[in-house]
Amino acid sequence: MTENIIDGKAFAAGLRARIADGVAAFVAKAGRAPGLAVVLVGENPASQVYVRAKHKATIEAGMESFEHRLSADTTQAALLALVAQLNADPAVDGILVQLPLPRHIDENAVIAAIDPDKDVDGFHPVNAGRLATGIEGFVPCTPLGCLMLLKDRLGDLSGLNAVVIGRSNIVGKPMAQLLLAESCTVTVAHSRTRDLPAVVRAADIVVAAVGRPEMIRGDWLKPGAAVIDVGINRIPADGGKSRLVGDVDFVSAAAVAGAITPVPGGVGPMTIAVLLRNTLVAAHRNADVPFEAVSL
Numbered sequence: 001m002t003e004n005i006i007d008g009k010a011f012a013a014g015l016r017a018r019i020a021d022g023v024a025a026f027v028a029k030a031g032r033a034p035g036l037a038v039v040l041v042g043e044n045p046a047s048q049v050y051v052r053a054k055h056k057a058t059i060e061a062g063m064e065s066f067e068h069r070l071s072a073d074t075t076q077a078a079l080l081a082l083v084a085q086l087n088a089d090p091a092v093d094g095i096l097v098q099l100p101l102p103r104h105i106d107e108n109a110v111i112a113a114i115d116p117d118k119d120v121d122g123f124h125p126v127n128a129g130r131l132a133t134g135i136e137g138f139v140p141c142t143p144l145g146c147l148m149l150l151k152d153r154l155g156d157l158s159g160l161n162a163v164v165i166g167r168s169n170i171v172g173k174p175m176a177q178l179l180l181a182e183s184c185t186v187t188v189a190h191s192r193t194r195d196l197p198a199v200v201r202a203a204d205i206v207v208a209a210v211g212r213p214e215m216i217r218g219d220w221l222k223p224g225a226a227v228i229d230v231g232i233n234r235i236p237a238d239g240g241k242s243r244l245v246g247d248v249d250f251v252s253a254a255a256v257a258g259a260i261t262p263v264p265g266g267v268g269p270m271t272i273a274v275l276l277r278n279t280l281v282a283a284h285r286n287a288d289v290p291f292e293a294v295s296l
């Protein structure tokens with residue numbers, strides 16, 4: 001019973017290879033490499049792991065990586081000044097400020113300061129508005145990666161019932177917009193939803209992004225449903241160690257689902273691959289080089 005497992009890690013590797021080809025073509029035309037700036041404030045260990053992974057993938061794709069590591073007591077004014085400098089830097093096509101930020105910094109103010117056309121995270125309100133109104137812009141990496149996996153597996157999504165569990169600005173809301181644009185009938189569930197199992201049971205597509213370890217169980221699912229698990233939860237394991245689990249109880253869900261992403265190796269690797277994709281798109285726009293869509 002492995003044919004229903006969606007191998008996000010393999011899909012992401014293929015996507016990164018296509019992006020690397022796109023980068024080489026861009027360099028030949030523009031005479032420079034696409035550039036991604038990543039800003040990390042503080043020493044959050046998980047953030048350090050992610051930022052290192054992004055740096056490695058950026059270099060491997062042939063792009064330039066500009067890393068800015070700032071101390072945890074960096075002022076909001078200093079961070080905003082760095083963002084302004086990156087907005088003005090023609091070598092920087094994409095800017096990512098790693099979240100979460102330290103408590104004394106207003107995340108919304110920092111996101112709003114990023115040039116929307118360098119906002120490869122797709123978090124700026126202008127890009128959220130573009131997504132909601134069907135205007136070309138940057139789409140947040142995690143939900144776009146989820147959509148790519150769903151379309152690869154299911155093809156046309158139109159008319160399917162989709163439930164998105166979670167309503168965050170970075171996953172739940174943009175995921176709902178993307179599925180709506182694919183003509184799904186979309187339900188957004190959250191912590192106040194009544195009878196969540198009944199809502200999930202009506203869904204052909206379930207996207208779980210709640211941040212609660214193994215909450216969604218197999219007996220909630222419609223048999224054959226496609227399940228996308230966005231959760232990344234570290235829970236205690238035997239021997240004082242920890243292990244990574246999703247928001248879906250994988251063993252019980254995999255026995256019922258028609259397709260399911262594992263954690264790790266599902267959505268996570270797609271987030272980084274889509275970040276590179278968005279940066280490549282940004283580079284084409286910023287350099288005024290037409291983008292030849294190579295199945296990205």
Ligand SMILES: Nc1nc(=O)c2c([nH]1)NC[C@@H]1CN(c3ccc(C(=O)N[C@@H](CCC(=O)O)C(=O)O)cc3)C=[N+]21
Pocket residue numbers: 049050053096097098099100121141232244263264265266267268269271272
């Ligand atoms: N401005 C901003 N943009 C982000 O996109 C962003 C962020 N802040 N803050 C944190 C979250 C989280 N995130 C992940 C990226 C890769 C994996 C990933 O590659 N996960 C692997 C394994 C990871 C592991 O072993 O810890 C997997 O699921 O297979 C997970 C999570 C990006 N985020």
Ligand SMILES: [Mg+2]
Pocket residue numbers: 101102103104105106107
């Ligand atoms: Mg804050």
